[in-house]
Amino acid sequence: xxxxxxxxxxxxxxxxxxxxxxxxxxxxxxxxxxxxxxxxxxxxxxxxxxxxxxxxxxxxxxxxxxxxxxxxxxxxxxxxxxxxxxxxxxxxxxxxxxxxxxxxxxxxxxxxxxxxxxxxxxxxxxxxxxxxxxxxxxxxxxxxxxxxxxxxxxxxxxxxxxxxxxxxxxxxxxxxxxxxxxxxxxxxxxxxxxxxxxxxxxxxxxxxxxxxxxxxxxxxxxxxxxxxxxxxxxxxxxxxxxxxxxxxxxxxxxxxxxxxxxxxxxxxxxxxxxxxxxxxxxxxxxxxxxxxxxxxxxxxxx
Ligand SMILES: NC(=O)c1ccc[n+]([C@@H]2O[C@H](COP(=O)([O-])OP(=O)(O)OC[C@H]3O[C@@H](n4cnc5c(N)ncnc54)[C@H](OP(=O)(O)O)[C@@H]3O)[C@@H](O)[C@H]2O)c1
Numbered sequence: 001x002x003x004x005x006x007x008x009x010x011x012x013x014x015x016x017x018x019x020x021x022x023x024x025x026x027x028x029x030x031x032x033x034x035x036x037x038x039x040x041x042x043x044x045x046x047x048x049x050x051x052x053x054x055x056x057x058x059x060x061x062x063x064x065x066x067x068x069x070x071x072x073x074x075x076x077x078x079x080x081x082x083x084x085x086x087x088x089x090x091x092x093x094x095x096x097x098x099x100x101x102x103x104x105x106x107x108x109x110x111x112x113x114x115x116x117x118x119x120x121x122x123x124x125x126x127x128x129x130x131x132x133x134x135x136x137x138x139x140x141x142x143x144x145x146x147x148x149x150x151x152x153x154x155x156x157x158x159x160x161x162x163x164x165x166x167x168x169x170x171x172x173x174x175x176x177x178x179x180x181x182x183x184x185x186x187x188x189x190x191x192x193x194x195x196x197x198x199x200x201x202x203x204x205x206x207x208x209x210x211x212x213x214x215x216x217x218x219x220x221x222x223x224x225x226x227x228x229x230x231x232x233x234x235x236x237x238x239x240x241x242x243x244x245x246x247x248x249x250x251x252x253x254x255x256x257x258x259x260x261x262x263x264x265x266x267x268x269x270x271x272x273x274x275x276x277x278x279x280x281x282x283x284x285x286x287x288x289x290x291x292x293x294x295x296x297x298x299x300x301x302x
Pocket of ligand 1: 040042045122123126146148149150151152153171172174175190227229247248249250288293294295
């Protein structure tokens with residue numbers, strides 16, 4: 001089967017489309033025929049910064065069809081349409097077949113096609129965990145969401161709106177209408193507005209741009225700040241009376257099941273930016289790395 005692998009850290013030029021053996025199912029796993037993969041910044045960062053043990057098959061997010069079920073599994077049947085964010089340390093999504101423990105897998109939303117569904121897992125779980133587990137966002141609170149038109153940002157806007165928060169989105173002018181259509185009440189165009197000059201009354205900030213020094217001073221005393229990239233400066237946070245931290249998402253099928261339910265009820269939507277065939281994985285990562293995606297980019301596999 002075809003897989004996108006990396007043998008040496010450093011350059012996206014090191015990506016190889018290889019013919020590798022189809023994985024063999026074990027009793028505690030599912031064999032899934034992959035239909036599409038969601039791209040995430042970690043896919044190129046992992047190559048350039050060497051996050052994972054080499055060599056490995058790239059990628060975390062898949063949609064696909066269960067082809068075989070291990071004898072110790074119970075949640076899925078052959079033919080089920082599924083999505084998931086695979087075991088973080090192993091990666092392995094960008095391939096025609098994958099095997100996975102069922103704890104990383106959920107049913108695919110019935111109202112999404114495989115391409116749309118592949119864009120859901122990692123980005124939506126990051127937004128969910130950041131807003132609800134970390135910031136403990138509540139109705140009526142005012143939250144600033146950084147990079148709001150990106151993969152994570154568009155989910156974050158929708159989850160925050162869903163619970164009745166007031167959303168201020170940071171996005172460039174070209175994405176103003178998009179983030180408003182997803183529920184943002186206010187938009188700050190970061191290409192025009194100096195973030196040092198924004199209001200000082202935020203209850204919470206969800207930051208995917210490592211802008212803690214600019215944003216923490218604008219959070220109310222007693223407010224919260226979460227970063228999904230760099231660790232915030234604790235001295236700065238203490239000075240402003242703000243609880244601040246960063247975190248790495250984890251693949252939680254219970255949370256993903258809940259998100260799938262919301263998608264099926266039409267409460268959460270997803271938009272795709274670019275679709276690339278599996279053979280074009282390098283170009284896909286180059287596009288993702290530019291950092292100006294609107295929603296999610298997808299690799300088409302099966
Ligand atoms: N900790 C975790 O578990 C976790 C999970 C997921 C992602 N992440 C990290 O979070 C970051 C965002 O991920 P993502 O998937 O949302 O990325 P993404 O989809 O590539 O984000 C693209 C968005 O970023 C916006 N953007 C670019 N430069 C900006 C700036 N200076 N200020 C504000 N917005 C800007 C772009 O808007 P314009 O086109 O309008 O410029 C675009 O809409 C990445 O660094 C990723 O590695 C961490």
